[in-house]
Amino acid sequence: MSPDAMITHFVGASALVLVAAHAAGWLARRLKQPYIVGQLSAGIALGPSLLGALAPDAHAALFPSEIGPALTGFAQFALVVFLFAVGYELDLKILGARARTSLTVALASFVVPMAAGCGGALLFRNQLHDLGMPRDPSPAMVVFAGVALSITAVPVLTAIVRENGLSRSVPGVVAVSAAGVLDAVCWTVLAAALMEGGGGGAALDWPWRAVLAVGFVTVMVLAARPVLRRLLWGTRMEPSLRLALLIGFALGSAWVTHSLGLHVIFGALLAGVVVPREEDGTLDPDLLRPLHDVSSLLLPFFFVVSGQSVALNNMDGTGWTVLLVVTVLAVATKIGSGTLAARLGGLDRHDARTVGVLLSARGLTELIALNAGLQAGLLSPPLYTVLVFMALATTLFTQPLLLLVRHLAERDRPAPPAFRTPPSPSGQDGTAPAAPAADVG
Numbered sequence: 001m002s003p004d005a006m007i008t009h010f011v012g013a014s015a016l017v018l019v020a021a022h023a024a025g026w027l028a029r030r031l032k033q034p035y036i037v038g039q040l041s042a043g044i045a046l047g048p049s050l051l052g053a054l055a056p057d058a059h060a061a062l063f064p065s066e067i068g069p070a071l072t073g074f075a076q077f078a079l080v081v082f083l084f085a086v087g088y089e090l091d092l093k094i095l096g097a098r099a100r101t102s103l104t105v106a107l108a109s110f111v112v113p114m115a116a117g118c119g120g121a122l123l124f125r126n127q128l129h130d131l132g133m134p135r136d137p138s139p140a141m142v143v144f145a146g147v148a149l150s151i152t153a154v155p156v157l158t159a160i161v162r163e164n165g166l167s168r169s170v171p172g173v174v175a176v177s178a179a180g181v182l183d184a185v186c187w188t189v190l191a192a193a194l195m196e197g198g199g200g201g202a203a204l205d206w207p208w209r210a211v212l213a214v215g216f217v218t219v220m221v222l223a224a225r226p227v228l229r230r231l232l233w234g235t236r237m238e239p240s241l242r243l244a245l246l247i248g249f250a251l252g253s254a255w256v257t258h259s260l261g262l263h264v265i266f267g268a269l270l271a272g273v274v275v276p277r278e279e280d281g282t283l284d285p286d287l288l289r290p291l292h293d294v295s296s297l298l299l300p301f302f303f304v305v306s307g308q309s310v311a312l313n314n315m316d317g318t319g320w321t322v323l324l325v326v327t328v329l330a331v332a333t334k335i336g337s338g339t340l341a342a343r344l345g346g347l348d349r350h351d352a353r354t355v356g357v358l359l360s361a362r363g364l365t366e367l368i369a370l371n372a373g374l375q376a377g378l379l380s381p382p383l384y385t386v387l388v389f390m391a392l393a394t395t396l397f398t399q400p401l402l403l404l405v406r407h408l409a410e411r412d413r414p415a416p417p418a419f420r421t422p423p424s425p426s427g428q429d430g431t432a433p434a435a436p437a438a439d440v441g
Helices: 003-030 035-045 056-062 065-089 092-123 125-129 139-150 154-163 170-196 206-234 239-259 264-274 285-307 317-344 349-358 363-375 381-412
Strands: none
Touching: 003 035, 003 056, 003 065, 003 285, 035 154, 035 285, 035 363, 035 381, 065 239, 065 264, 065 285, 065 363, 092 125, 092 139, 092 170, 092 317, 125 317, 139 170, 139 317, 139 363, 154 170, 154 349, 154 363, 154 381, 170 206, 170 264, 170 317, 170 349, 170 363, 206 239, 206 264, 239 264, 239 285, 285 363, 317 349, 317 381, 349 381, 363 381
């Protein structure tokens, strides 16, 4: 394919990706589902599972292999910008007065799913072998299975909390703050798993990469953060120039972590975390707003690239069985552990159930982790397909389960006493006072 033809194909494919993904996101929101569910569904539909099966010639014409690197590049850029914004917004001070409860919920909703995922990877190794996994999985593969069940999607959870009017409620604050702590733990464990698993073919052994990674984090926190603070607060830099500088900083950080055998996601998150906030501790709207605009515009490319690796037509009976078991485990462990921990933290049973249901949403964060695991060789393509549909299913279930919890709370709420007008003792209502009842004793 000539360069001109490749550019033409890429422009046409980009038009389809943007229109289809955002239209599907709008439809999902109309159906009371998160916007991200529609975009992920569109990405899967444009892959080999639907478009490739129904119209293989059209799929090959729209997404030839020659434009794959360009689509992947756009997807990685969108991912870096999105996670840079996530890191910038991360603020564990939200724990506040509910710190102990939130930390308890975060710990429980990490440990229980992690144990279930690791145990399932060992107990069902024969079934997973039928999905292309080795019969004796490496420690990194086992740990990754646990992380896949432990992750909670903070952006999706935040959107669900906001759309359900829970932003200022006790369960909303506990769920969001616990999810922030939980994801910080999950990203750390995932980084260790990717290092031990080979990091996608990195030249250095994992101990050296771990040492270099610790050194890089130290430099970012101790050196980069003060420099950025002086640069951002000590100069009158135009917002557009500041945005370009910080996105370049995030891309450079992502390149370093990728060179260390990690994924670009870790560098992007770290860059967002070290960027200082305003002097009063608030977020800079001139930075945050365009970051959200750019990432929301380009994230459909990530969903399409992810969807190209989903092969639903290759799922057999074993695959569907594993999908059912994994989805049940993912929902039960999250809701059960989150609810129990919230109850122990002093929440009533309805608020505790709400916390557990909210923590079950996985969405985009799960998909990012799954892509990292697939690229590092910790997942086979069939198991990747299973886990992508698990992430989609758990996110879809969140809103109906929230409605169910709300219905149960309203049903159990005691009915208010019937209103009765008290009799007037002096006949002020225009009637004579009632005569005393006769004594029949």
